[in-house]
Amino acid sequence: MAKYDYVPSPFMANSIVKWVDHRLPIFSLIDHELIKYPAPRNLNYLWNFGSLAGIMLVVMILSGIFLAMNYNPSTAGAFDSVERIMRDVNYGWLIRYIHMNGASMFFIVVYIHILRGLYYGSYKYPREILWWLGIVIFIAMMATAFMGYVLPWGQMSFWGATVITNLFSAFPIVGEHIVLWLWGGFSVDNPTLNRFFALHYLLPFVIAGVVLLHLWALHVHGSNNPLGIDAKGPQDKIPFHPYYTAKDAFGLAVFLIFYAYFVFFSPYSLGHPDNWIEANPLVTPAHIVPEWYFLPFYAVLRAVPDKLGGVLLMFGAIVILFLLPWLDTSRVRSARFRPVYRVFFWLFVICCLVLGYAGSQPAEGLPLILGQVATIWYFAHFLVFLPLLGWFERPLPLPASIAEPVLGGGKSGTVAASKPMEKA
Amino acid sequence: MAQPGSTTITEGEGRKHPDGTTRRDFLYLSAGAFAGTGAALTGWAFIHSMNPAADVLALASTEVNLAPIAVGQAITVTWRGKPVFVRHRTAEEIAKAKEDDKADLRDPQTDARRVQKPEWLVLVGVCTHLGCVPLGQKPTDAKGDYGGWFCPCHGSHYDTSGRIRRGPAPLNLAVPSYAFTNDTSIRIG
Numbered sequence: 001m002a003k004y005d006y007v008p009s010p011f012m013a014n015s016i017v018k019w020v021d022h023r024l025p026i027f028s029l030i031d032h033e034l035i036k037y038p039a040p041r042n043l044n045y046l047w048n049f050g051s052l053a054g055i056m057l058v059v060m061i062l063s064g065i066f067l068a069m070n071y072n073p074s075t076a077g078a079f080d081s082v083e084r085i086m087r088d089v090n091y092g093w094l095i096r097y098i099h100m101n102g103a104s105m106f107f108i109v110v111y112i113h114i115l116r117g118l119y120y121g122s123y124k125y126p127r128e129i130l131w132w133l134g135i136v137i138f139i140a141m142m143a144t145a146f147m148g149y150v151l152p153w154g155q156m157s158f159w160g161a162t163v164i165t166n167l168f169s170a171f172p173i174v175g176e177h178i179v180l181w182l183w184g185g186f187s188v189d190n191p192t193l194n195r196f197f198a199l200h201y202l203l204p205f206v207i208a209g210v211v212l213l214h215l216w217a218l219h220v221h222g223s224n225n226p227l228g229i230d231a232k233g234p235q236d237k238i239p240f241h242p243y244y245t246a247k248d249a250f251g252l253a254v255f256l257i258f259y260a261y262f263v264f265f266s267p268y269s270l271g272h273p274d275n276w277i278e279a280n281p282l283v284t285p286a287h288i289v290p291e292w293y294f295l296p297f298y299a300v301l302r303a304v305p306d307k308l309g310g311v312l313l314m315f316g317a318i319v320i321l322f323l324l325p326w327l328d329t330s331r332v333r334s335a336r337f338r339p340v341y342r343v344f345f346w347l348f349v350i351c352c353l354v355l356g357y358a359g360s361q362p363a364e365g366l367p368l369i370l371g372q373v374a375t376i377w378y379f380a381h382f383l384v385f386l387p388l389l390g391w392f393e394r395p396l397p398l399p400a401s402i403a404e405p406v407l408g409g410g411k412s413g414t415v416a417a418s419k420p421m422e423k424a
Numbered sequence: 425m426a427q428p429g430s431t432t433i434t435e436g437e438g439r440k441h442p443d444g445t446t447r448r449d450f451l452y453l454s455a456g457a458f459a460g461t462g463a464a465l466t467g468w469a470f471i472h473s474m475n476p477a478a479d480v481l482a483l484a485s486t487e488v489n490l491a492p493i494a495v496g497q498a499i500t501v502t503w504r505g506k507p508v509f510v511r512h513r514t515a516e517e518i519a520k521a522k523e524d525d526k527a528d529l530r531d532p533q534t535d536a537r538r539v540q541k542p543e544w545l546v547l548v549g550v551c552t553h554l555g556c557v558p559l560g561q562k563p564t565d566a567k568g569d570y571g572g573w574f575c576p577c578h579g580s581h582y583d584t585s586g587r588i589r590r591g592p593a594p595l596n597l598a599v600p601s602y603a604f605t606n607d608t609s610i611r612i613g
Contacts (some may be wrong), residue, residue, distance in 0.1 A: 062470070065474055066474075067468050069473075069474065070473070084477070084479060087478070088477040088478040088479040088480075089473055089477040089478075090469075090473050090475055090477060090478075091469035091470070091473040092473055092477070095469065095470065095473055096468050107451075115473055205565050249455075405541070
């Protein structure tokens, strides 16, 4: 990975560091991958969201472990133990608000991170596996969030769990058996809650493992950048520290203010009041909605009048992302140089927001029709527009190098050969 | 600070304080102090969440009705998750405990200081060695060589005042704080 002029940081000369590093090269790893790691010099604030997602994972794991210390995973005790956390456990309210709002923050960050990748073509050669690993993380996140939402054992927990597990009953022949197996019984009950708790505790560590693979894949070719062109030489890159550590830290501070607003001033604005009613297997709430971050997928599910069709389409909405690197036939990565794709990108964002709105409404009337139109658009975006755009779109001319537009041009076309602007 | 050689952005001499510090030093230290304070305060919330919760603290006192306990009988009640021995001592046991005030005690304490009313002995039933519950509450239990309690784990003998007389335990059985709410009942804790 050291395809650059590596000059070790001063701390690498310390004798203790040397002693350890000779046996376990952990300091070399830190110096190579976090300090001297050459990053494109033109990364904008949208590149903060990867590190923010990593930080959110840590926040969720830490707050979750402390919640688990006071949580009782049984149908008899779960709801009361959450109440106890809120009322009796020292700072339990704070830890729970951090965790439940943290889930929303995690999804906000990850959605921006994914859209960043879509806009700047970060999924294209040679970052296809990096993209795949990101989707795997996303799927694992959704499973974790879903099972976590079941744990408080409120009405939305219970009926959310019932509806989502029943999705699998749509599959012919094996469906019923899969659902029985998921439940460990004949309905969502104590065995279901127990296993969801176990898996909710496990999956974040699986995610952490895939995150390491994601970072490994990232560091092979380095970050994409807003121009979407490859670095031509050392003048196109700057060391990760202090430039991007400082930028990430500043972005983190701004993000934490946003996060803290919800934790301290509006902890329930992203939740649903029905979850304050203890689970009752005999009464379904009048209007079941998933958490906001699942609404677009929920809208896809309901857009199809056929049970199996809806389920397949909903899973398909995620699976299609795996094929994106080949569905997008354009060689140009960044939407900055793709005038038509740029329009379609924003239409896609609007399409997702419409799906989210449709998913939040009862499945009838205008919201249902909007959901159906947006579902068609969602799939058309990937299966029709992107493949065709690569053929019909005329991209704008690409700059010769990353350094050229950043440093205000000058001798265009010869920048790669011009003198390095700094030691990188 | 910035890695030497990693940047061409130099700190202007004009912005340097006479003592050699720069604005960047100030920013670095103040940002670090803020972040460190915030992390420490947040960390405290998490650590404090592991301390006894309000509902646990609310269970910290136990009422005991002494009326049904006959002379010579002992009962065990739970206080803060631990056994508490309440023994209605006989006249002989009281006399023996007072007599033993003059014996060679490892943890010297007179019987009078360990009881509020001589006939009622109230003790935390946890051996001061390694936390086992000593025998001696039931009539059939071994009471040890001194007629009080005997810890089967490592062989500590306690006398009729609950004082350690032989064995590895370093201290007498603890007397919890308790008060007589009337002649026949006490509140422990």
